[in-house]
Amino acid sequence: xxxxxEAVAAAVAAGVEPFPAVDKCDASxxxxxxxxxxxxGTLLRSRxxxxxxxxxxxxxGGVPRLALLLLLAPLAAALRAAVSEAAAVRVxxxxxxxxxxxREIESAARAVLPRFYAADVHPGAWRVFAACARRRVVLTATxxxxxxxxxxxxxxxxxxxxxxxxxxxxxxTGLVDDRRGGVLVGRRKAQALLDMFAGGDVxxxxxxxxxxxxxxxxxxxxxxxxxxxxxxxxxxxxKLPRPVIxxxxxxxxxxxxxxxxxxxxxxxxGFALACxxxxxxxxxxxxxxxxxxxxxxxxxVVRGAPPPRAERAAGRRGVLFxxxxxxxxxxxxxxxxxxxxxxxxxxxxxxxxxxxxxxxxVRLTRDRAADAAMIGELLDEGDxxxxxxxxxxxxxxxxxxxxxxxxxxDEVVPVAMESRMGMFHGTTARGWKxxxxxxxxxxxxxxxxxxxxxxxxxxxxxxxxxRSSHEVANYIQRLIAATLSYECTSLTxxxxxxxxxxNDGVVDNATGKLPSPATATANNSKDKAC
Numbered sequence: 001x002x003x004x005x006e007a008v009a010a011a012v013a014a015g016v017e018p019f020p021a022v023d024k025c026d027a028s029x030x031x032x033x034x035x036x037x038x039x040x041g042t043l044l045r046s047r048x049x050x051x052x053x054x055x056x057x058x059x060x061g062g063v064p065r066l067a068l069l070l071l072l073a074p075l076a077a078a079l080r081a082a083v084s085e086a087a088a089v090r091v092x093x094x095x096x097x098x099x100x101x102x103r104e105i106e107s108a109a110r111a112v113l114p115r116f117y118a119a120d121v122h123p124g125a126w127r128v129f130a131a132c133a134r135r136r137v138v139l140t141a142t143x144x145x146x147x148x149x150x151x152x153x154x155x156x157x158x159x160x161x162x163x164x165x166x167x168x169x170x171x172x173t174g175l176v177d178d179r180r181g182g183v184l185v186g187r188r189k190a191q192a193l194l195d196m197f198a199g200g201d202v203x204x205x206x207x208x209x210x211x212x213x214x215x216x217x218x219x220x221x222x223x224x225x226x227x228x229x230x231x232x233x234x235x236x237x238x239k240l241p242r243p244v245i246x247x248x249x250x251x252x253x254x255x256x257x258x259x260x261x262x263x264x265x266x267x268x269x270g271f272a273l274a275c276x277x278x279x280x281x282x283x284x285x286x287x288x289x290x291x292x293x294x295x296x297x298x299x300x301v302v303r304g305a306p307p308p309r310a311e312r313a314a315g316r317r318g319v320l321f322x323x324x325x326x327x328x329x330x331x332x333x334x335x336x337x338x339x340x341x342x343x344x345x346x347x348x349x350x351x352x353x354x355x356x357x358x359x360x361x362v363r364l365t366r367d368r369a370a371d372a373a374m375i376g377e378l379l380d381e382g383d384x385x386x387x388x389x390x391x392x393x394x395x396x397x398x399x400x401x402x403x404x405x406x407x408x409x410d411e412v413v414p415v416a417m418e419s420r421m422g423m424f425h426g427t428t429a430r431g432w433k434x435x436x437x438x439x440x441x442x443x444x445x446x447x448x449x450x451x452x453x454x455x456x457x458x459x460x461x462x463x464x465x466x467r468s469s470h471e472v473a474n475y476i477q478r479l480i481a482a483t484l485s486y487e488c489t490s491l492t493x494x495x496x497x498x499x500x501x502x503n504d505g506v507v508d509n510a511t512g513k514l515p516s517p518a519t520a521t522a523n524n525s526k527d528k529a530c
Contacts, residue, residue: 035132047209120254140162163184329426334415343384346362399493416483421440422444
């Protein structure tokens with residue numbers, strides 16, 4: 001290994017690249033090989049970690065902390081150029097984490113960062129990394145707590161060595177823990193690799209992208225560099241071992257420095273605009289809401305032919321609109337598309353959202369018999385909207401449809417709901433749900449596409465067609481998925497909230513907030529299926 005290190009040093013001194021490009025690596029037959037790889041610029045296409053620090057900053061401290069990170073980013077860039085990469089990392093770590101609760105950083109790393117990491121995987125490095133099946137390790141200057149969930153869960157890494165944060169009483173101090181290796185760059189990466197491969201064993205392949213990676217690459221039997229150019233397309237997310245279906249966080253776009261600056265500058269303007277839009281939806285008669293939204297920059301696209309209003313005088317029960325679930329505003333935009341208010345049943349809703357809602361909302365009790373009786377009474381009074389998924393999903397997937405609604409009526413109209421947000425997500429699994437409508441309407445030009453798919457044919461209903469409720473629910477799920485070009489899944493509300501927030505996603509009626517993971521675990525035995 002010393003000979004390899006000397007050869008690398010000699011090549012660097014002569015101005016020659018000591019390692020071949022990663023596209024020269026033959027990935028076949030490497031099932032018994034081990035690999036060690038850098039993260040930024042290697043497994044990821046981008047060499048800048050700023051967007052990931054920005055995501056943590058916004059999730060842990062909102063706009064003020066993101067603004068602080070933007071102010072200190074030029075200092076970090078100057079230190080990287082004039083002093084060292086380690087000095088730049090220390091500045092970014094301080095701006096993004098100082099004073100933040102460690103559990104909030106861990107939560108953001110688990111629920112927010114993987115979606116953005118997964119959209120930036122380098123195809124050449126991933127081809128080699130995935131081929132080496134004996135052991136995969138990653139060495140990175142990024143704080144380990146930020147990178148580890150994605151690398152282990154989504155890329156199948158066996159171990160991750162990264163910069164460790166200094167903490168005090170459950171909060172990050174903003175400093176790096178020098179007692180545990182400090183900022184992991186240069187020779188510290190090499191030492192970390194030696195610690196991970198004890199007993200003289202070394203990785204068969206080392207992947208890096210810059211000179212600070214040469215020390216650990218020199219310890220490997222083979223080394224390959226990931227060149228900065230030419231630019232390459234990221235690995236499609238569905239080609240990764242574990243695609244990201246559930247994710248959280250308010251920022252909808254990758255927060256590059258420019259995008260982060262625009263979000264900070266837009267935030268006060270967007271919040272004021274959201275208040276105006278929400279007031280228009282809540283105070284104006286429903287037939288006017290459609291036109292008011294268009295005038296305020298909210299696009300509402302209606303496709304298909306909606307059914308007429310139910311007339312109780314004619315002895316006709318209401319229509320049940322079975323909608324796909326994108327945000328809690330689905331029933332409101334359904335009502336705007338119909339030009340009349342339609343009541344909606346909800347699984348859980350914050351008190352603020354309930355107060356601001358321009359339509360009637362009724363909470364499900366999670367008791368099957370009670371909920372069935374309540375839905376039946378609402379249908380006797382008029383039309384009703386229900387989202388059988390029970391929770392929202394941001395990606396092009398539909399969660400499993402609850403079958404309860406199919407047992408109660410044959411008058412079912414499937415509705416494909418599609419929301420479009422360019423800057424902020426209007427849903428959350430970890431935060432205060434009362435802000436969901438504000439974040440949706442804070443987008444400069446949010447949009448909803450409401451597609452009516454026609455009344456369910458009698459042969460596909462429980463009553464006239466003799467179908468089971470599960471068959472009807474699955475049929476509607478497939479019909480909506482085909483319309484939206486989405487994929488059906490068997491995942492449920494509990495799967496989402498347990499993955500993202502460590503609870504079952506039931507908002508506390510008094511606080512409007514989600515329970516802590518410990519409280520949710522204690523209450524699991526009391527839950528009744530709906």
